[in-house]
Structures are given as C-alpha cells and as structure tokens.
Amino acid sequence: MPIRTSVPDTTSAIDRSHPEFPVAELVDEDNFFKDHTPPAYLPEIEAQVREFIAHHQTTGKNVVLVTSGGTTVPLENNTVRFIDNFSAGTRGATSAEYFLENGYAVIFLHREFSLLPYSRHYSHTTNCFLDYMDEADGKIEINKKFADEMLLVLRKYRHAKDSNLLLLIPYTTVNQYLYTLQLISKCLQVAGKKALFYLAAAVSDFFLPSSKIPEHKIQSQATGTLVVNLEQVPKFLRRLVDSWAPSAMIVSFKLETDANILILKAKGALERYQHQLVIGNLLQTRKDEVVFVTSTDERWIRLTEEQKGVVDIESLIIPEVIAAHTDWTERQ
Amino acid sequence: MPIRTSVPDTTSAIDRSHPEFPVAELVDEDNFFKDHTPPAYLPEIEAQVREFIAHHQTTGKNVVLVTSGGTTVPLENNTVRFIDNFSAGTRGATSAEYFLENGYAVIFLHREFSLLPYSRHYSHTTNCFLDYMDEADGKIEINKKFADEMLLVLRKYRHAKDSNLLLLIPYTTVNQYLYTLQLISKCLQVAGKKALFYLAAAVSDFFLPSSKIPEHKIQSQATGTLVVNLEQVPKFLRRLVDSWAPSAMIVSFKLETDANILILKAKGALERYQHQLVIGNLLQTRKDEVVFVTSTDERWIRLTEEQKGVVDIESLIIPEVIAAHTDWTERQ
Numbered sequence: 254m255p256i257r258t259s260v261p262d263t264t265s266a267i268d269r270s271h272p273e274f275p276v277a278e279l280v281d282e283d284n285f286f287k288d289h290t291p292p293a294y295l296p297e298i299e300a301q302v303r304e305f306i307a308h309h310q311t312t313g314k315n316v317v318l319v320t321s322g323g324t325t326v327p328l329e330n331n332t333v334r335f336i337d338n339f340s341a342g343t344r345g346a347t348s349a350e351y352f353l354e355n356g357y358a359v360i361f362l363h364r365e366f367s368l369l370p371y372s373r374h375y376s377h378t379t380n381c382f383l384d385y386m387d388e389a390d391g392k393i394e395i396n397k398k399f400a401d402e403m404l405l406v407l408r409k410y411r412h413a414k415d416s417n418l419l420l421l422i423p424y425t426t427v428n429q430y431l432y433t434l435q436l437i438s439k440c441l442q443v444a445g446k447k448a449l450f451y452l453a454a455a456v457s458d459f460f461l462p463s464s465k466i467p468e469h470k471i472q473s474q475a476t477g478t479l480v481v482n483l484e485q486v487p488k489f490l491r492r493l494v495d496s497w498a499p500s501a502m503i504v505s506f507k508l509e510t511d512a513n514i515l516i517l518k519a520k521g522a523l524e525r526y527q528h529q530l531v532i533g534n535l536l537q538t539r540k541d542e543v544v545f546v547t548s549t550d551e552r553w554i555r556l557t558e559e560q561k562g563v564v565d566i567e568s569l570i571i572p573e574v575i576a577a578h579t580d581w582t583e584r585q
Numbered sequence: 586m587p588i589r590t591s592v593p594d595t596t597s598a599i600d601r602s603h604p605e606f607p608v609a610e611l612v613d614e615d616n617f618f619k620d621h622t623p624p625a626y627l628p629e630i631e632a633q634v635r636e637f638i639a640h641h642q643t644t645g646k647n648v649v650l651v652t653s654g655g656t657t658v659p660l661e662n663n664t665v666r667f668i669d670n671f672s673a674g675t676r677g678a679t680s681a682e683y684f685l686e687n688g689y690a691v692i693f694l695h696r697e698f699s700l701l702p703y704s705r706h707y708s709h710t711t712n713c714f715l716d717y718m719d720e721a722d723g724k725i726e727i728n729k730k731f732a733d734e735m736l737l738v739l740r741k742y743r744h745a746k747d748s749n750l751l752l753l754i755p756y757t758t759v760n761q762y763l764y765t766l767q768l769i770s771k772c773l774q775v776a777g778k779k780a781l782f783y784l785a786a787a788v789s790d791f792f793l794p795s796s797k798i799p800e801h802k803i804q805s806q807a808t809g810t811l812v813v814n815l816e817q818v819p820k821f822l823r824r825l826v827d828s829w830a831p832s833a834m835i836v837s838f839k840l841e842t843d844a845n846i847l848i849l850k851a852k853g854a855l856e857r858y859q860h861q862l863v864i865g866n867l868l869q870t871r872k873d874e875v876v877f878v879t880s881t882d883e884r885w886i887r888l889t890e891e892q893k894g895v896v897d898i899e900s901l902i903i904p905e906v907i908a909a910h911t912d913w914t915e916r917q
Contacts, residue, residue, distance in 0.1 A: 325669075333840065333842065334669070334670055337666070337669045338665060338666055339667065375715075376714050381703075381704040382704035382707045383707075383738065383739050383742045386735065386739050392736070395726065406715065407718050408720065411720070459810075468842075469841075469842045469843045478815060479817075480813070480815070482810060483810060483811040483813065484810055485810065510800075536663050
C-alpha cells in the first residue's frame with residue numbers, strides 16, 4: 254500500500270528509506286511506516302527534542318527517554334471508539350522523578366493526561382483540584398494540610414523545568430507513539446552511550462491498520478454483533494535496538510497477569526531483541542516487586558512489608574538501572 | 586447462564602425479578618443483569634444516593650441525574666486491554682454546573698478521572714497541576730494570574746458541596762455504569778416528576794459478555810491477528826423509560842460524526858423509547874451547536890460567531906432543558 258497522498262507530507266524528518274536494509278528485506282516495522290501517516294506536529298517536536306539534546310551535549314548529562322502510559326488504537330477515523338491499554342502512567346511518572354534526582358535529563362514521552370512527574374502527587378487522586386484550595390480572608394490559598402509538602406514538590410518541579418532537565422512530549426494513539434519514538438531515538442544518536450531508553454509505556458500489541466478504519470462512527474448492525482479484526486503491532490523494539498538507537502542502552506518492561514509466564518516472556522524478549530535489560534512485573538503486584546532480567550541473571554527487587562504503600566518502588570528501581578547503565582557504559 | 590455465585594451477593598438492592606414482566610418475556614436488558622455481577626460497592630452508593638434524595642425531598646429541589654464520560658469494555662479479566670468511548674466529560678461536567686446555578690440538585694454519575702464540575706476549569710488543560718502554583722517569600726501560593734478567577738470557581742464548588750447539592754458517583758466499566766444507573770433510577774422514583782435524567786455519558790454500544798472474557802492478558806498468536814467478537818449492549822433506555830423511572834423526564838444524547846444521519850437517528854431513538862427529548866450533536870461541532878429533537882419538533886441551538894470559544898453552549902442548553910422539564914411537569 255502506498256503512502257497516503259491526501260495528507261500534507263510532513264515526513265521529511267523521518268528516514269523511511271532505512272538504507273541499511275535493501276528493499277527486498279523490508280519487514281513489518283518498515284511497512285508500518287509506509288502504510289501510516291506521521292502526525293502533522295512531528296517537525297515541531299523534532300525541534301524541541303533536538304534543542305533539548307543539544308543542550309545536554311553541553312551539560313554532559315546522561316539523557317533518558319522515559320515512555321509512559323497506554324496507547325490508543327482508534328477503531329474509527331472520527332474517533333469515538335478506541336481500544337486502550339490500562340495505564341495511569343504511575344511507573345513512568347515516578348521513575349522520571351527518580352532519574353531527575355539522580356542527575357539524568359529526562360525526555361518524558363507520555364500519553365496525554367496520564368500522570369506527570371511531580372504533579373502526579375496531586376492528580377488522579379480522590380481529591381479534585383479544588384479540594385487542595387481554601388479561602389481565607391477573602392483570598393484563595395493552598396489548604397494548610399497540603400501546603401508544606403506541596404512546596405517541596407513545587408521546588409523540585411520548578412528546578413527541573415527551569416534547568417531544562419525535563420522535556421514533556423505527549424502522544425495519544427499507537428501511531429503517534431511509534432512515530433515519536435522513532436524520531437526521538439534518531440535524535441538521541443548523537444548522545445551515544447549516554448542515552449538510556451526506559452520503555453515503561455503500555456503499548457498496544459494489536460492495532461487496526463489505517464486502511465481498515467471506517468470514516469464514520471460504526472453503526473450497530475441488525476445482527477447485534479461487531480467483529481473487530483486486529484493485526485499485531487510490529488515489534489519495534491527490534492528496530493530500536495538494531496537501527497534507531499544502536500549505541501544506547503535499552504530497558505524494556507514486560508507486564509503480565511500470569512506469574513507462570515513472566516520470566517519466560519522476559520527472557521524471550523531479551524533473546525529476540527538483544528537489548529540489555531527487561532524489567533518484569535505482574536499487574537497485581539507491580540507496586541511492590543519487579544524482576545530485573547538480563548541474559549545472564551534474574552533478580553527480584555521487592556519492597557519490605559514496612560515499605561509497602563509508603564516507599565515508591567521506583568526509588569529502588571532507578572538507582573539499580575543507573576548502576577546497570579554505568580556498568581554497561583564502562584564495558585563498551 | 587446463571588448468576589455467578591463465586592462473588593459475594595451484593596445484589597439485594599437490585600430488583601432482578603421485574604415482576605412486571607413474566608419470565609418468558611425477559612428481554613436482553615434483563616438477561617444482562619442475570620449474566621453480569623453487580624459491582625461490590627453498590628450498597629455503599631445506594632446509601633449515599635438515598636440520603637441525598639431524601640434530603641432533597643425536604644428542600645423540595647428538582648434532582649437531575651447527569652451522566653458523563655465514556656465507559657470501558659474490558660477485554661480481559663485482569664484488565665490490561667479495554668475498549669473505550671472517547672469522552673473527556675466536558676458536556677456533562679459543564680452541564681452540571683449550569684443545573685446547579687439554575688437551582689437543581691445534581692447527582693453526577695461520571696467516568697472516574699473524567700472532568701468534574703468546577704474543577705474542569707483546571708484539569709485536562711495544557712497546564713499541569715503545579716503550573717497553577719507559585720512560591721513567594723518561602724511559601725506556596727496560587728499563581729496571581731489565576732487566583733481571582735479560581736476564587737470565584739472555588740466559592741461555587743464549596744457552595745454546592747456544603748449545601749449538599751452535588752453528589753459525585755464514579756464508574757469505569759459499562760457494567761458498573763449500567764448497574765449504577767439502574768440503582769439511582771430506582772432510588773429517584775420517590776422524586777416523581779421532579780426527577781430529570783440528562784444522559785450525556787458516551788456509553789459503549791458493544792461489549793464483551795463476561796462469559797467470554799479471558800482471565801489473563803491475551804497473548805499474541807502466531808497468526809498475528811486478534812479477533813474480538815463484541816455483542817451489542819442492550820438498549821437500557823427502554824427499561825429506564827418503562828420501568829426504572831416511569832414518572833421522570835428523560836433526556837438522552839445522540840452523538841454522530843455523519844451529519845446526514847443525525848436527525849434520523851435522534852427521531853429513531855425517540856420513537857423506540859418513547860421518552861421526551863433527544864439532544865443531537867456532531868463530534869466535529871458539538872461545542873458550537875446541538876439540536877433538540879422531540880416527537881413534534883426539531884430545533885437547533887447555536888452559539889453565534891462571537892460566542893464561539895468564549896461562551897459554554899451548555900449555558901444555552903440547560904435553561905432550555907429546564908424550561909422543557911417545567912413545561913412537561915405542568916402537562917402531566
């Protein structure tokens with residue numbers, strides 16, 4: 254299927270040719286980009302990302318790309334219905350904070366309206382926005398219950414923003430996610446080994462190819478059933494490892510609900526994609542324990558009973574990931 | 586299929602027998618409740634709703650149930666993937682404010698984390714929570730740019746909460762939505778004609794019956810495709826009109842993307858369910874115009890060019906709905 258021509262060509266930023274692979278060997282990943290239109294705003298994002306990375310070429314900081322939140326798969330072109338992957342973005346938003354505290358610059362590629370570093374403490378909670386506010390002497394103020402802690406969080410947030418340490422890039426659909434991931438990966442090549450990929454987003458495994466998406470809202474049929482024929486999203490991790498970011502360290506996540514297959518799936522991903530680390534977790538216990546799986550090792554990181562519900566497990570995960578990054582860098 | 590017995594029976598609040606219909610005439614709506622387990626928290630909600638409605642039996646206020654936001658259809662039991670209907674909840678949250686300003690008590694049945702009355706002005710915006718804050722003299726405060734307007738919004742929110750005029754009830758899945766809608770409808774029967782239903786939620790038309798939902802995350806198959814066989818969600822509006830809320834006025838919404846079928850679909854719904862009013866809107870223009878469709882009339886309500894982007898169209902819609910409710914009440 255040819256690239257659509259009805260949409261303005263905003264693809265110049267994207268290398269579609271993959272000169273390292275002759276045309277005859279194009280795989281699903283390459284075909285995806287041939288068959289799907291890039292988001293129109295991509296050149297804008299490219300400018301921001303390039304500026305951010307160039308800045309940290311001068312500061313000398315390591316740069317981590319943290320991906321976070323679910324992706325949507327539209328079932329209609331004027332999107333009313335879509336398939337989504339459950340994720341509030343807690344893992345990604347929390348991890349981003351600990352990367353910042355440990356000296357990394359962070360590109361935070363996140364699902365729009367999912368949790369963000371720092372503001373996560375106050376959104377998606379049982380409090381609504383205005384429950385943090387109070388009126389005193391005819392003026393609005395932060396409720397005294399929250400003010401002291403919020404000031405500490407605000408200072409960290411402001412430091413990250415003012416020091417240009419945190420770049421927020423939103424996406425919604427799996428198509429936007431993949432195009433943006435590709436773009437950022439290629440921009441990050443200049444950072445070499447200093448680049449780290451921490452892929453915590455819950456990316457859909459299945460999608461509806463654009464050629465099959467109806468223009469209008471699907472109407473109920475007399476039969477009363479709706480059959481959705483989804484295709485597998487190509488395994489982009491392969492392209493990330495072998496051509497988009499060949500000199501960076503890559504950490505992927507494996508989320509399962511069945512404990513019996515978690516390690517097996519994590520090992521399978523490592524063997525297939527040949528990257529450095531898979532962090533495995535179960536939906537039910539993901540806030541209390543994760544397992545680091547490498548080609549030679551598997552090691553659980555767990556909160557103690559006393560730490561559960563009190564300590565972010567990401568405060569244990571991130572220093573370990575950074576140690577692995579440092580170690581890996583030295584071995585290159 | 587029998588009612589599941591593995592889950593504590595929390596169904597006593599719900600009349601599953603529908604004595605008005607002999608068993609032989611059970612329709613899809615009734616079978617849905619037979620085949621699906623009610624949310625365990627339903628008795629808690631029932632207590633809140635009954636108290637709220639009893640209170641407004643004494644204040645004499647009209648009570649409107651506003652439903653708002655999309656519903657999810659889980660594709661797995663340990664939910665990772667689900668189908669969702671696009672809706673930030675803007676229509677519902679904004680409408681709820683105007684109902685409150687016009688003297689109604691509001692039960693706001695909303696998708697968790699969708700927009701809420703009043704706080705909607707500050708969430709799901711390009712600002713993150715902390716962007717509204719500032720530090721001055723070592724203390725945290727509301728950024729001066731926002732403080733004056735936020736105080737006015739806070740006062741309205743506090744008035745609604747302190748005067749027990751606004752009851753917030755969340756849901757996530759279509760199953761939770763339907764059980765809660767049924768519960769609230771039956772509780773509202775005591776309010777008679779003073780009850781108004783304003784059904785702005787974007788409820789899924791299709792769902793995966795619980796008997797077909799796999800326990801664990803769906804694994805990718807070698808074939809690379811996933812076929813999801815969805816069934817039509819029964820038309821609950823029929824039950825709402827004929828047995829859950831026979832003496833209330835009911836307003837439903839019809840959202841389409843194709844202008845050519847909007848009025849036709851709205852008329853069809855009115856004929857099928859025999860309720861009082863359908864408000865039709867197109868996804869593309871829903872913030873600028875809607876059409877009121879009754880059995881005898883169709884009338885567009887539109888923002889002027891000057892009002893677009895400045896005035897909430899709900900500030901025009903709600904007084905019209907209230908006028909229709911008053912008119913209908915007098916004619917009963």
